[in-house]
Amino acid sequence: MNTASKALSIALLAGFFFAGPGKAESTQFGDLKVETPWARASIGTARPAAAYMTIRNGGSATDQLVGVESPVSGMAEIHKVKTKDGVVSMSPAGPLPIGPGETVALAPGGLHVMLMKLRQPLEKGARFPLTLTFERAGKVTVDVPIHGVGAIAPEK
Amino acid sequence: MTKLRILLWVVAALAGMGFLGLYAWKTSFQDDARQSALAAIRPDYTLTAHTGETVTERNYLGKWQLVFFGFTHCPDICPTTLAEVATVMDGLGEAARNVQPLFISIDPERDRPAAMAEYVAAFHPALIGLTGEPEAVAEAAQSFYAYYEMQPQSDAPDGYTMSHSSALYLLDPNGRFVHLFSYGTPAAEIVEDLKEKL
Numbered sequence: 578m579n580t581a582s583k584a585l586s587i588a589l590l591a592g593f594f595f596a597g598p599g600k601a602e603s604t605q606f607g608d609l610k611v612e613t614p615w616a617r618a619s620i621g622t623a624r625p626a627a628a629y630m631t632i633r634n635g636g637s638a639t640d641q642l643v644g645v646e647s648p649v650s651g652m653a654e655i656h657k658v659k660t661k662d663g664v665v666s667m668s669p670a671g672p673l674p675i676g677p678g679e680t681v682a683l684a685p686g687g688l689h690v691m692l693m694k695l696r697q698p699l700e701k702g703a704r705f706p707l708t709l710t711f712e713r714a715g716k717v718t719v720d721v722p723i724h725g726v727g728a729i730a731p732e733k
Numbered sequence: 734m735t736k737l738r739i740l741l742w743v744v745a746a747l748a749g750m751g752f753l754g755l756y757a758w759k760t761s762f763q764d765d766a767r768q769s770a771l772a773a774i775r776p777d778y779t780l781t782a783h784t785g786e787t788v789t790e791r792n793y794l795g796k797w798q799l800v801f802f803g804f805t806h807c808p809d810i811c812p813t814t815l816a817e818v819a820t821v822m823d824g825l826g827e828a829a830r831n832v833q834p835l836f837i838s839i840d841p842e843r844d845r846p847a848a849m850a851e852y853v854a855a856f857h858p859a860l861i862g863l864t865g866e867p868e869a870v871a872e873a874a875q876s877f878y879a880y881y882e883m884q885p886q887s888d889a890p891d892g893y894t895m896s897h898s899s900a901l902y903l904l905d906p907n908g909r910f911v912h913l914f915s916y917g918t919p920a921a922e923i924v925e926d927l928k929e930k931l
């Protein structure tokens with residue numbers, strides 16, 4: 578095992594152990610609050626997965642979500658699904674501004690965190706760390722519970 | 734080779750749909766053309782089920798059918814819709830025997846029958862996945878006036894993603910088109926609608 582893959586497996590293990598069950602499903606840091614993050618279980622690793630959450634900005638200045646990363650994914654991006662004339666398409670959304678007092682929902686049919694190049698299957702009942710990078714608030718890591726393949730909303 | 738084949742089947746799909754098909758979809762949700770486009774739907778296909786069996790639209794006659802076009806590398810709209818379809822099937826109880834949900838892949842390059850089998854099983858035991866050669870898929874989509882297109886995207890898996898019609902088609906037991914449920918129609922509403930018809 579080379580150093581890089583060793584470092585990766587340590588990171589993965591650390592992520593999974595740190596992410597124990599029963600943690601609060603909302604993370605406050607600075608003016609921002611990330612609520613009810615969740616992801617759908619994947620079928621193997623060949624297909625991309627999606628993660629969702631709600632982000633509230635309780636501050637007085639606009640912040641922007643500029644990046645997402647996770648040890649479970651070799652490439653994570655914020656994506657937007659658009660429907661036009663009954664045809665859906667998906668594309669990278671770019672930085673996501675969240676104005677003062679605003680709430681931005683990442684939810685099915687709209688925005689999602691696209692988790693590509695999965696390094697391991699997302700298994701129902703497990704959790705994984707997802708690091709969000711904001712322009713002003715900096716980086717925060719949230720703990721994402723994995724629901725079933727057929728989940729359409731965060732489970733309570 | 735992969736790139737070329739994708740290009741070829743997209744060209745085939747667009748050529749198959751022709752100007753009229755494309756026009757019908759582009760305007761279908763905006764004006765009167767919608768009704769005539771929908772009235773022209775005549776499901777007609779020869780595809781491969783996820784079991785490996787060759788099937789046509791005649792295989793499912795006798796049952797009401799819920800048909801959705803999508804692809805298994807779709808992380809958002811497709812699992813959401815298929816989960817709704819699963820909820821509808823469960824919500825129908827006994828009556829679900831008279832309903833056949835079908836998931837037709839518009840990404841046949843990646844969605845071979847084995848991939849479809851793995852995918853549909855995750856949603857509902859009654860769900861049947863259909864795929865086929867790109868030309869066969871293009872013909873199937875055309876008969877439903879379903880639109881799809883490859884979108885090159887450098888950071889997407891395999892360098893592309895698909896845009897596609899998002900509605901769920903309802904067909905009657907004679908295989909005739911009844912109506913569309915637009916994306917996001919709550920499962921309860923679909924159950925209600927089906928229970929009235931069944």
Ligand SMILES: [Cu+2]
Nearest residue numbers: 656667691808
């Ligand atoms: Cu995406």
